[in-house]
Structures are given as C-alpha cells and as structure tokens.
Amino acid sequence: MSSTVHRTCPLCEAVCGLTLTLDDGGHVTSVRGDKEDPFSKGFICPKGASLGKLDEDPDRLSGPLVREGDLWREVGWDEAFAAVERGLGQVVARHGRQSTGIYLGNPSAHTMAGALYGAPLIRALGTRNVFSASTADQMPKHVASGLMFGHPLTIAVPDLDRTDFLLMLGANPLESNGSLCTAPDFPGRLKALRARGGKLVVVDPRRTRTANLADEHLFVRPGTDAYLLFGLVHTLFAEELTRLSGPVNGLDQVREAAKHFPPDVVARRTGVPAQVIVRLARELAGARTAAVYARIGTCTAEFGTLAQWLVDVLNVLTGNLDRPGGAMFPMPATESAGRRRPYTVGRWRSRVRGLPEANGELPVATFADEIETPGDGQIRFLVTVAGNPVLSAPHGDRLGRALSGLDFMVSVDPYLNETTKHAHVILPPPRVLQAGHYDFALLGFAVRNYARYSPPALPLDGQPSEAQILARLTLIASGLDGDLDEFLIGQLLGKAVETPGSGVEGRDAAELRAALDGRTGAELRLDLMLRLGPYGEWAGRGDLSLRKLLDHPHGLDLGPLRPRLPEVLRTASGLVELAPPQIVEDVERLRARLEEEPPEVVLIGRRHLRSNNSWMHNVGALVSGSNTCTLQIHPADVARFGLAGEAVVRSATGELTVPLEPTDTIMPGVVSLPHGWGHAGSAQAVAAAHPGVSANALTDESAIDIPSGNAVFNGVPVSISPTGMITAQ
Numbered sequence: 269m270s271s272t273v274h275r276t277c278p279l280c281e282a283v284c285g286l287t288l289t290l291d292d293g294g295h296v297t298s299v300r301g302d303k304e305d306p307f308s309k310g311f312i313c314p315k316g317a318s319l320g321k322l323d324e325d326p327d328r329l330s331g332p333l334v335r336e337g338d339l340w341r342e343v344g345w346d347e348a349f350a351a352v353e354r355g356l357g358q359v360v361a362r363h364g365r366q367s368t369g370i371y372l373g374n375p376s377a378h379t380m381a382g383a384l385y386g387a388p389l390i391r392a393l394g395t396r397n398v399f400s401a402s403t404a405d406q407m408p409k410h411v412a413s414g415l416m417f418g419h420p421l422t423i424a425v426p427d428l429d430r431t432d433f434l435l436m437l438g439a440n441p442l443e444s445n446g447s448l449c450t451a452p453d454f455p456g457r458l459k460a461l462r463a464r465g466g467k468l469v470v471v472d473p474r475r476t477r478t479a480n481l482a483d484e485h486l487f488v489r490p491g492t493d494a495y496l497l498f499g500l501v502h503t504l505f506a507e508e509l510t511r512l513s514g515p516v517n518g519l520d521q522v523r524e525a526a527k528h529f530p531p532d533v534v535a536r537r538t539g540v541p542a543q544v545i546v547r548l549a550r551e552l553a554g555a556r557t558a559a560v561y562a563r564i565g566t567c568t569a570e571f572g573t574l575a576q577w578l579v580d581v582l583n584v585l586t587g588n589l590d591r592p593g594g595a596m597f598p599m600p601a602t603e604s605a606g607r608r609r610p611y612t613v614g615r616w617r618s619r620v621r622g623l624p625e626a627n628g629e630l631p632v633a634t635f636a637d638e639i640e641t642p643g644d645g646q647i648r649f650l651v652t653v654a655g656n657p658v659l660s661a662p663h664g665d666r667l668g669r670a671l672s673g674l675d676f677m678v679s680v681d682p683y684l685n686e687t688t689k690h691a692h693v694i695l696p697p698p699r700v701l702q703a704g705h706y707d708f709a710l711l712g713f714a715v716r717n718y719a720r721y722s723p724p725a726l727p728l729d730g731q732p733s734e735a736q737i738l739a740r741l742t743l744i745a746s747g748l749d750g751d752l753d754e755f756l757i758g759q760l761l762g763k764a765v766e767t768p769g770s771g772v773e774g775r776d777a778a779e780l781r782a783a784l785d786g787r788t789g790a791e792l793r794l795d796l797m798l799r800l801g802p803y804g805e806w807a808g809r810g811d812l813s814l815r816k817l818l819d820h821p822h823g824l825d826l827g828p829l830r831p832r833l834p835e836v837l838r839t840a841s842g843l844v845e846l847a848p849p850q851i852v853e854d855v856e857r858l859r860a861r862l863e864e865e866p867p868e869v870v871l872i873g874r875r876h877l878r879s880n881n882s883w884m885h886n887v888g889a890l891v892s893g894s895n896t897c898t899l900q901i902h903p904a905d906v907a908r909f910g911l912a913g914e915a916v917v918r919s920a921t922g923e924l925t926v927p928l929e930p931t932d933t934i935m936p937g938v939v940s941l942p943h944g945w946g947h948a949g950s951a952q953a954v955a956a957a958h959p960g961v962s963a964n965a966l967t968d969e970s971a972i973d974i975p976s977g978n979a980v981f982n983g984v985p986v987s988i989s990p991t992g993m994i995t996a997q
C-alpha cells in the first residue's frame with residue numbers, strides 16, 4: 269500500500285507544492301508538482317524532484333556525533349546534549365557570555381525550527397556575537413528597506429503577475445527560481461509577462477538563461493549597479509519624468525545626490541551606453557506599470573545598500589511603489605501587528621573591526637576576526653545551525669582555520685561537512701519528511717498572498733525534531749527548565765490581550781491558550797500566530813487558523829497583493845524616507861570610487877539550477893552535466909592571457925587552479941565561478957567525487973558594503989594566468 273502526501277518543497281524560496289508517493293516503508297517512490305496548489309500549480313524543478321533522494325541520502329547523519337580528536341563517535345541524544353551543556357558551562361564560567369557566538373545558515377530561513385527558535389536561542393546565549401548568512405546575502409535590502417519604510421522586513425517585491433515592465437538586475441531566476449520574490453514557476457511568470465505584451469530587461473555581466481528570455485539584456489560591469497541606477501534617477505529628474513507614489517521625505521536630497529551621476533559619466537563606469545540609460549529611464553517612466561527588482565548580484569557588492577535603496581527610489585519616483593503592477597508589500601498570514609521603534613543600524617559595533625550591527629547581527633565578514641583575536645569577548649564557544657560558512661563566507665578557508673581553534677563548537681546539521689567537521693558535537697535534524705513545514709520568512713516576500721502548512725509526513729521514531737533540538741539548546745543556554753513553547757506562547761498571548769486592536773484585547777489568556785490547536789509546540793505557536801495575524805480568526809478580519817490550513821493541504825490563496833501605504837510604514841515621520849542619512853552619506857564613497865581606475869579582471873559568482881549553495885552536492889542525479897565548478901571566461905581573455913584548459917586565479921586572499929569554460933556569454937574582463945564547492949576529502953561520498961574548488965578561497969573579507977557590513981562576492985579583483993607558470997615574487 270502506498271500513500272500520497274502533499275508538502276511544500278523546503279529547498280528554495282519558490283515554496284512549490286509537491287505531491288509525494290511513499291511506500292509502506294516510508295520510502296519516496298515519486299515526487300511531482302502539486303497541480304492543486306493555487307500558487308505553484310504543479311511547477312517543480314530538478315531539485316524538488318530529488319527531494320526523496322535527498323531525504324534518504326545514506327550520508328545524512330542519523331544520530332548525534334561527538335568528536336574525540338579526529339574520531340567521531342555516535343552517541344545518544346542525552347549524552348550529546350550533556351556534552352554541549354558541559355562545553356558551554358566551562359566556557360561561560362571562565363570567559364563569560366560574550367565569549368559565545370552563533371551562526372545561522374540559509375536553511376534556517378526555510379525551517380520552522382529556525383524561524384521559531386533561532387531568536388530565543390540567541391537571547392538565551394546572551395551574546396552580541398550573532399552571525400548569519402544574511403550578511404553574505406540580503407542585508408543591504410534589509411538596511412535600505414528598514415531605513416526607508418521603518419522595518420527591515422517591509423520589503424517591496426515586484427508584482428510579477430501584473431507588471432508591464434520589469435527591470436531586473438543581478439538576478440537569474442531561471443537558475444535560482446527567485447529570491448526575495450517568492451514566485452513558484454518564476455520562469456513561467458516571466459514568459460506570461462512577455463505574452464501579455466510586457467517588457468523584461470535584464471542587467472547582468474553574463475548573458476544568462478534569464479537574459480535569453482528577456483526583451484533586452486544589458487551587460488554591466490560588476491559592482492557598478494549603483495552608478496547605473498543613479499544614472500536612471502538622474503535622467504528622471506533631468507527630463508522631469510518623476511511622478512511620485514505618494515508623500516515622501518527627502519526628495520530634494522535624492523535630486524541633489526543624483527546630480528553627480530549623469531548618464532555619460534556612469535556609462536564609462538558601468539559599460540552601459542548613455543543613450544541606453546536615457547532610453548531605459550524613459551521606458552520605465554512611461555510604462556503603464558513597472559517594477560525594478562534587484563538581487564544577489566547587486567547585494568553582495570561593494571555598494572550593495574546604495575543599489576537596494578536606489579531600486580526603491582526608482583519605484584517611488586516612477587509612481588510604482590505600492591500599486592498593482594509595481595513593487596508591492598505582501599501581507600503574510602503570520603505578520604505581527606506590533607509596532608516597533610523605527611529601524612536603525614549600528615546600535616553596537618563589532619569588537620575587532622568596529623563594524624556596525626544590523627538587524628542585531630554582526631557581519632560574517634568579521635566572523636574569523638572575532639574568533640581569532642584574543643581579548644574580552646573573543647568567541648570560544650560556537651553554535652552553528654544550518655550553515656556551512658567555511659564554504660559560504662568570504663575568505664572561508666581562514667574561517668575554517670579559526671573554527672578549528674574554538675574551545676567548543678556544536679553544529680545542528682544533517683551532514684558532516686567542511687564546517688561541521690570542526691564541531692565537537694553534531695546534532696542532526698531528522699529527515700525532511702519528518703518535519704512540519706511553514707514558510708514564516710519566505711511568505712513575506714511572495715508575489716501573491718498565500719499560506720500552506722505541511723504537517724510531518726512520517727513520525728519521529730525516538731529522535732527529537734529540529735524544533736526540539738533548538739528548544740533544548742535554548743534551555744541549556746538559558747539555564748532554565750520547563751516548556752519553552754508554553755513560555756513563549758504565554759508571553760505572546762499576555763502581550764496580545766493587553767494590546768488595543770489586537771483582536772483579543774481584554775480576553776483571558778488561559779482561555780485563549782486552551783483554544784489553540786497543534787500536536788507540537790511549533791504547531792501551537794504557528795496556530796497562535798495565524799489567529800493573531802491579518803487573516804486570523806482572532807484578529808477579526810478572517811478565519812485563518814492551523815485547523816483551516818490543515819483542511820487545505822494544497823495551500824490557501826489569500827489574493828493578489830494589495831496597496832498597503834501608509835499603514836505598513838514604521839518610520840518616525842510616518843512617511844517613506846527617500847533619503848535616509850545613513851544611506852545618503854555613503855554616496856560620497858561611491859563618488860570617490862569613480863575617480864579610481866577599475867581593476868582589469870574581476871570575479872563574480874553564479875548559480876546552477878541543480879545546486880543549492882554548498883549542499884545538495886551529494887545527490888548523484890544533481891551533480892552532473894552543466895552543474896559544474898568551472899571558471900566562465902570570455903574567449904578574448906583566454907587568448908589574452910594565453911590560457912588552455914585550466915587557469916590559476918589569484919586574489920588578495922588566495923589562489924585556485926580552475927578548469928576553464930570559455931564562453932562569449934560573459935563580458936571580457938569578468939570571470940565567474942560558482943560558490944559552495946570545495947568538497948575534497950568530504951565525508952559525503954558523492955560530493956567528494958565531484959569536489960570542485962571554493963570560490964570563497966578568493967573572496968576578501970576586508971571588502972564590505974559599508975552601511976550593511978555585507979560581504980562582497982561580485983567584483984572581486986583577481987589576476988589570471990596559465991597553469992605551470994612561475995610568478996615573480
């Protein structure tokens with residue numbers, strides 16, 4: 269007897285619904301797109317299709333490991349947690365809480381465990397040494413949105429299904445399936461845009477598959493998007509094409525700042541001809557509706573925050589912010605109504621380099637500094653959750669060496685990999701199908717309002733869920749006993765019954781608690797958030813609850829995006845802040861860079877459809893064909909540097925020998941290497957057989973986007989030479 273289960277794919281931001289068939293033994297026999305999912309409508313990609321293989325990967329850890337020297341020993345859960353408690357206790361007793369640190373990796377933005385227990389664990393550790401993949405990714409967007417709209421999660425997404433004109437920079441959704449824009453079947457949605465007469469313009473130093481689908485592709489020099497965007501802003505003012513989205517603060521400052529970046533000046537730097545910039549500005553202003561959307565290529569760059577800011581400046585100046593077909597604010601089902609203080613950055617600074625905090629985190633670019641540098645606050649005890657920063661952080665090999673010097677490290681991860689091999693204890697989460705799934709983070713960036721909950725498809729046989737692992741770590745770190753979920757539920761309910769307009773003001777918290785549904789603490793907390801959320805049965809505007817989601821196993825469409833200004837704003841002024849001082853002051857740095865000679869060759873990254881950052885390289889069906897770690901390089905550069913087959917790439921931090929992939933789809937003077945490879949000697953058999961090299965051996969942790977502290981992966985200066993050549997020292 270086989271059974272069928274419907275689940276959200278947890279592997280990328282597209283949140284596709286999947287339909288899986290399981291045999292009696294709980295083995296996955298087929299994976300298909302769920303045609304009845306109102307959002308993804310049956311879409312699936314090769315990664316989703318391999319979910320069964322991934323779930324049953326024989327190299328996934330099935331129980332905790334404890335390291336003794338170079339030897340790993342399988343232990344029971346109690347012994348593993350006891351080891352963590354001892355390790356933490358010793359470090360804290362000697363060096364205090366500021367000697368602890370935490371790193372949260374990308375999948376913790378996909379798991380319920382990460383969403384529900386990440387923040388409590390950080391609070392329990394009581395440290396400012398908080399790092400995550402966000403500062404190797406989207407922190408510039410949080411900072412720009414936080415300062416403009418008052419909350420770092422108030423992020424405008426392109427209204428993909430209704431826009432008439434999409435200007436896309438530094439994103440390649442045909443490979444990535446989209447990011448900070450949750451849109452299952454992104455490729456189909458782009459085709460639909462064109463089919464309804466809309467226009468797609470892609471700006472990328474490579475002619476990607478997304479660029480091939482577009483009406484127009486513009487090659488841009490890496491790291492120069494802020495100039496290009498300023499050139500567009502300049503033109504809108506110069507030609508009086510602006511029509512504001514609504515009342516804003518700071519319009520004059522933006523006009524002043526843009527004066528320094530006329531199209532002919534920025535053309536030289538960006539490689540985009542001035543007349544093209546002018547035409548693009550006119551098209552953007554003239555389109556019935558339009559949206560500017562920029563992603564990782566523009567975020568992990570030296571002027572990441574300026575670029576993210578200018579994206580929304582353009583959306584505002586063209587009247588497209590917050591209107592259908594423009595850039596809009598989703599309203600996710602678990603959004604909390606609570607007002608917070610207006611957003612700011614730099615509330616504290618990192619110990620060694622004095623880099624500002626953003627969203628309560630320090631830049632991953634200074635992670636190794638904080639582990640290596642002696643003194644009060646030096647990290648000696650580290651927790652990593654769902655991260656592989658040795659391959660994903662800038663100058664990752666240095667970080668690997670730093671990790672090996674920690675007094676104690678505990679990793680919550682299903683794999684023994686380049687990062688977790690430095691841990692003293694590894695706590696593996698159970699199989700994917702044993703976890704409940706709700707996309708707390710990603711549904712806040714969805715191009716339609718939508719909700720879907722996937723209960724665990726298989727029981728936990730004896731081992732803790734990842735939620736329970738993190739809850740237990742939180743209790744260990746806080747030194748408290750008891751039920752963490754009940755405590756957190758009590759806290760949230762206690763606040764809600766005292767908050768005017770919460771929908772439950774004045775009601776009895778114990779009675780409300782008794783009404784919650786859920787078989788686990790995580791489900792109870794989800795139910796509470798749904799009920800208190802904007803569609804929730806307690807907030808009075810709907811009837812959403814966990815029960816309702818369970819009754820809709822294919823997901824629930826909550827409608828198209830709706831205008832949300834000014835209600836969504838959390839700025840002190842109550843207006844959109846078009847020229848936040850912390851951002852505008854960085855314009856000087858952008859101007860100064862204009863005077864400098866650009867590097868001759870720069871490195872950028874890229875993504876492949878069948879890869880996922882540093883993992884999923886242990887699934888045979890995914891690591892083959894085009895999914896390889898090669899250096900894309902223009903044939904003219906191959907000739908110029910006298911290369912054949914392989915080349916040596918050198919940067920300020922390291923050097924690699926890499927197989928070449930000559931292609932005229934990349935600009936001359938630019939080379940591209942995907943990140944997340946470098947699995948030589950891995951405990952994962954398939955990955956070790958397809959090792960590749962780590963692009964982050966070349967990236968430089970000393971280069972950051974100043975306002976956000978974000979890492980710089982695109983536009984890294986490198987030199988290229990033939991292999992076997994001896995260089996003068």
Ligand SMILES: Nc1nc2c(c(=O)[nH]1)N[C@H]1C(S)=C(S)[C@@H](COP(=O)(O)OP(=O)(O)OC[C@H]3O[C@@H](n4cnc5c(=O)[nH]c(N)nc54)[C@H](O)[C@@H]3O)O[C@H]1N2
Binds near residue numbers: 401653
């Ligand atoms: N050069 C360069 N570097 C980059 C980038 C780039 O474009 N270029 N991109 C950056 C970006 S955008 C990101 S997001 C970061 C990613 O950086 P990280 O998050 O540090 O790295 P990942 O490769 O995503 O590692 C994911 C880890 O989570 C584990 N894992 C998978 N599923 C689960 C789960 O359900 N629970 C737990 N606990 N663990 C799980 C995997 O085994 C793996 O160890 O890399 C960044 N690094």
Ligand SMILES: Nc1nc2c(c(=O)[nH]1)N[C@H]1C(S)=C(S)[C@@H](COP(=O)(O)OP(=O)(O)OC[C@H]3O[C@@H](n4cnc5c(=O)[nH]c(N)nc54)[C@H](O)[C@@H]3O)O[C@H]1N2
Binds near residue numbers: 440472563564566878
């Ligand atoms: N298959 C697959 N899907 C993924 C991932 C994966 O590793 N594999 N990772 C996931 C993660 S963590 C993220 S954050 C998202 C990212 O999602 P996307 O942002 O769509 O990421 P990429 O596919 O890397 O596309 C970035 C593009 O930016 C271009 N680029 C590089 N430098 C510059 C520049 O200076 N300016 C401009 N304009 N473009 C530049 C690159 O050539 C590349 O085509 O993808 C997610 N989805």
Ligand code: SF4
Binds near residue numbers: 315
């Ligand atoms: S596009 Fe993303 S969410 Fe959809 S099936 Fe592929 S990996 Fe899963």
Ligand SMILES: [Mo]
Binds near residue numbers: 374
């Ligand atoms: Mo990412």
